[in-house]
Amino acid sequence: MARGEVIIDYQICMGCGICVQACPFSYLELSRYGNDPYKRLYPELEADHGCTGCGICAKECPLECITARKKDEKKDVPLS
Amino acid sequence: MKGYTGKILFVNLTTGHIEERTIPDQVYEMLLSGVGLGAYVLYNEIPAGADPLGPDNVLGFTSGLLTGTGSLMTGRWMVVCKSPLTGGWGDANCGGYFAPAIKQCGYDGIFFTGIAEKPVYLLVNNKGPQLKDASHVWGKDATESEEILIAENTVKKKPAVAVIGTAGEKVSLIAGVCHDRGRIAARSGVGAVMGSKRLKAVVLAGSKPIKCHDPQAVKEISQAFAGKVRKQNLPGIVKGGFLPVMGKVMGSMKRVAPLDGMLFASLMKKWGTPMSNGMSATSGDTPIKNWAGSVKDYNRSYYSKINADHVIKREYRKYHCYSCVVGCGGVCNISDIGQGKFTHTHKPEYETCAVFGPLLMNRNLESIFYINELLNRAGMDSISAGHAVAFAMECYEKGLITREDTGGLELTWGNAGAIIKLVEMMIAREGFGDVLADGVKAAARKLGRGTDKYAIHAGGQEPGAHDSRFDPMMGVHYSVDPTPGRHTIGASQYYNMTRLWEKVSWAPAVKIYPKDEEYMATDREALKSVAGACYKQIVDGIGGCLFAQITGVQHWQAFEWLNAATGWNKTPDEYMLIGKRMQTLRQLFNIKHGIDPRTFKMHRRMAGDPPLKEGPLKGRQVPIDAMMKLHWKHFGWDENTGVPLPETVQELGLDQLLQKG
Ligand code: SF4
Ligand code: SF4
Numbered sequence: 086m087a088r089g090e091v092i093i094d095y096q097i098c099m100g101c102g103i104c105v106q107a108c109p110f111s112y113l114e115l116s117r118y119g120n121d122p123y124k125r126l127y128p129e130l131e132a133d134h135g136c137t138g139c140g141i142c143a144k145e146c147p148l149e150c151i152t153a154r155k156k157d158e159k160k161d162v163p164l165s
Numbered sequence: 166m167k168g169y170t171g172k173i174l175f176v177n178l179t180t181g182h183i184e185e186r187t188i189p190d191q192v193y194e195m196l197l198s199g200v201g202l203g204a205y206v207l208y209n210e211i212p213a214g215a216d217p218l219g220p221d222n223v224l225g226f227t228s229g230l231l232t233g234t235g236s237l238m239t240g241r242w243m244v245v246c247k248s249p250l251t252g253g254w255g256d257a258n259c260g261g262y263f264a265p266a267i268k269q270c271g272y273d274g275i276f277f278t279g280i281a282e283k284p285v286y287l288l289v290n291n292k293g294p295q296l297k298d299a300s301h302v303w304g305k306d307a308t309e310s311e312e313i314l315i316a317e318n319t320v321k322k323k324p325a326v327a328v329i330g331t332a333g334e335k336v337s338l339i340a341g342v343c344h345d346r347g348r349i350a351a352r353s354g355v356g357a358v359m360g361s362k363r364l365k366a367v368v369l370a371g372s373k374p375i376k377c378h379d380p381q382a383v384k385e386i387s388q389a390f391a392g393k394v395r396k397q398n399l400p401g402i403v404k405g406g407f408l409p410v411m412g413k414v415m416g417s418m419k420r421v422a423p424l425d426g427m428l429f430a431s432l433m434k435k436w437g438t439p440m441s442n443g444m445s446a447t448s449g450d451t452p453i454k455n456w457a458g459s460v461k462d463y464n465r466s467y468y469s470k471i472n473a474d475h476v477i478k479r480e481y482r483k484y485h486c487y488s489c490v491v492g493c494g495g496v497c498n499i500s501d502i503g504q505g506k507f508t509h510t511h512k513p514e515y516e517t518c519a520v521f522g523p524l525l526m527n528r529n530l531e532s533i534f535y536i537n538e539l540l541n542r543a544g545m546d547s548i549s550a551g552h553a554v555a556f557a558m559e560c561y562e563k564g565l566i567t568r569e570d571t572g573g574l575e576l577t578w579g580n581a582g583a584i585i586k587l588v589e590m591m592i593a594r595e596g597f598g599d600v601l602a603d604g605v606k607a608a609a610r611k612l613g614r615g616t617d618k619y620a621i622h623a624g625g626q627e628p629g630a631h632d633s634r635f636d637p638m639m640g641v642h643y644s645v646d647p648t649p650g651r652h653t654i655g656a657s658q659y660y661n662m663t664r665l666w667e668k669v670s671w672a673p674a675v676k677i678y679p680k681d682e683e684y685m686a687t688d689r690e691a692l693k694s695v696a697g698a699c700y701k702q703i704v705d706g707i708g709g710c711l712f713a714q715i716t717g718v719q720h721w722q723a724f725e726w727l728n729a730a731t732g733w734n735k736t737p738d739e740y741m742l743i744g745k746r747m748q749t750l751r752q753l754f755n756i757k758h759g760i761d762p763r764t765f766k767m768h769r770r771m772a773g774d775p776p777l778k779e780g781p782l783k784g785r786q787v788p789i790d791a792m793m794k795l796h797w798k799h800f801g802w803d804e805n806t807g808v809p810l811p812e813t814v815q816e817l818g819l820d821q822l823l824q825k826g
């Protein structure tokens with residue numbers, strides 16, 4: 086069971102992939118189609134991820150649209 | 166904490182020795198990272214006259230200074246080496262995810278010297294670097310090799326891989342270095358150098374943080390830029406058919422007006438570079454029939470077949486390089502082409518479509534998709550390969566080569582089947598393909614018979630698919646850049662959108678002006694081309710994308726990002742001086758290696774000698790000799806020889822920096 090998870094605001098995210106490259110475990114992947122007309126892909130946690138909620142991806146997102154949290158604590162990790 | 170790590174990795178493939186080296190802060194302040202760091206290392210390390218395919222050549226992979234700082238569209242990496250194609254400075258640039266991966270391993274660049282005894286690859290992860298046996302992937306194409314190397318080396322983090330295909334292994338002088346299943350650092354023959362070193366791949370899986378001076382300030386600039394790109398969308402009624410019409414208008418304009426470059430972002434978001442397929446064919450921007458034809462030849466019944474809307478019909482997802490909010494790339498379904506040999510391919514770039522379309526009078530778009538995947542897997546530069554085929558077709562038409570030479574291939578213009586076959590032969594270095602596999606200059610030398618008349622190149626490198634008779638400043642850069650024949654350095658179109666004059670005191674401001682002025686060798690035009698070249702060096706020093714650059718300095722704020730990331734607090738003029746220093750160092754590299762800059766002048770046909778008789782470029786001629794002189798003069802280089810003047814070298818502090826190296 087993953088200890089953490091991320092919540093992405095897809096209204097703001099532009100699919101730049103910085104978070105994907107930032108995750109030290111490569112748990113994020115660009116695999117989700119959004120509502121834009123361009124067929125862009127947006128990041129999401131892969132199916133069998135083991136996200137720790139460490140918040141590295143959130144810290145690096147330039148548009149500040151990811152929140153990471155540790156599941157047990159149910160508490161958001163501050164962005165930076 | 167200035168965005169760079171201050172360290173490089175230096176690998177001797179002959180001895181297997183790997184060492185970490187510290188680069189002084191002064192180097193970054195004087196030359197940035199990326200191509201500037203590469204030039205610093207290579208100038209000092211490669212002995213004069215070294216064989217580009219020998220052990221003394223140094224091959225480097227560098228990231229940009231702004232890569233990974235939270236800035237946007239700064240994720241491009243550079244490959245640098247002495248070019249076997251031109252004999253001088255070589256570099257090539259690629260997107261994808263490799264640039265941040267270099268920094269996440271703790272380095273700004275990774276450099277290789279020597280030659281390995283057997284094929285090897287370099288793996289770097291959080292435990293450090295090691296050379297590993299690559300015999301199991303040697304002989305495999307770039308995509309397959311990459312998949313194997315990723316699978317083998319994924320422990321926690323999925324690695325980013327730079328890899329050569331079979332073209333690089335066979336030391337084809339037009340081979341590049343591949344990444345992410347078909348992105349390619351294509352130019353300068355960098356893949357041949359990698360192949361000559363028996364270095365199959367560089368596999369990077371580090372996860373160190375990338376730190377900069379003021380990440381919050383960087384983010385604020387990023388958010389402002391992203392917001393503008395998000396809003397920039399074409400109205401729904403604008404369809405692909407609009408592009409050739411727009412091209413026609415551009416080709417007939419007597420006056421030029423600078424546009425807001427953000428408009429360009431909306432076209433790129435929708436179509437990517439193939440937006441130019443139909444537009445540039447009608448405007449005169451695309452060279453047709455080996456630079457001797459016009460849109461009268463490649464008429465509507467041709468260009469309508471390769472127009473952007475047909476290209477994106479196959480696109481099922483976009484592709485963004487690291488940190489890109491535009492996303493000009495795409496992935497296309499090609500499972501119905503070539504008996505299903507391939508399932509998908511990266512969307513072919515405009516350059517590929519143009520050199521395998523109009524340049525060859527080919528209107529078979531499916532063949533272009535197929536060739537795109539063949540070349541991406543082999544790791545061969547499409548621009549050079551297309552020009553090599555065009556050269557062969559013109560020689561065939563003129564009777565200088567026959568079916569006996571071509572192994573029975575009917576090399577008539579537009580013969581898509583023959584084009585595919587010839588590309589396959591070039592990749593395999595088989596029969597006549599072997600003659601073409603090192604580019605047009607080498608092919609003409611091998612064939613003799615006066616074929617050099619039809620070998621279109623500048624200084625040994627085939628030009629991009631942008632006609633210098635349409636944009637003469639493009640021709641200046643084809644002829645004066647230390648890597649000649651490159652379409653990414655500068656052009657009037659780029660200059661007008663980049664709007665340097667809004668921030669740089671000496672960059673000439675552009676308002677509406679007569680198109681004819683672009684064809685005049687004036688101080689003003691020269692200053693524009695100098696400013697363009699200086700800024701492009703900065704872009705290549707920070708890992709920037711050309712398509713971000715041409716949205717304009719008011720939107721994509723490279724100077725401001727640099728100050729936020731480094732804390733240097735420099736003015737745009739001071740950064741432009743860095744750009745000038747970087748360009749001068751690249752030129753000094755060429756001088757050190759015995760290049761006479763005058764020999765880089767583009768093929769006479771590219772300057773309109775003889776002039777075209779039809780089409781939008783009818784009668785257009787470019788006074789290239791006078792333009793080159795003025796460009797050199799305003800760079801502080803000898804206006805007659807192109808050699809940087811001693812006082813310029815001193816003023817730029819290069820004499821001191823290089824002595825220390
Ligand atoms: S870094 Fe932020 S904007 Fe970029 S893809 Fe990830 S969530 Fe989206
Ligand atoms: S919170 Fe940490 S583990 Fe989870 S996706 Fe983000 S970077 Fe990866």
Ligand code: SF4
Pocket residue numbers: 238260261433484485486489490491492493494710711712713
């Ligand atoms: S605009 Fe295209 S080439 Fe440039 S960074 Fe974005 S996806 Fe890559």
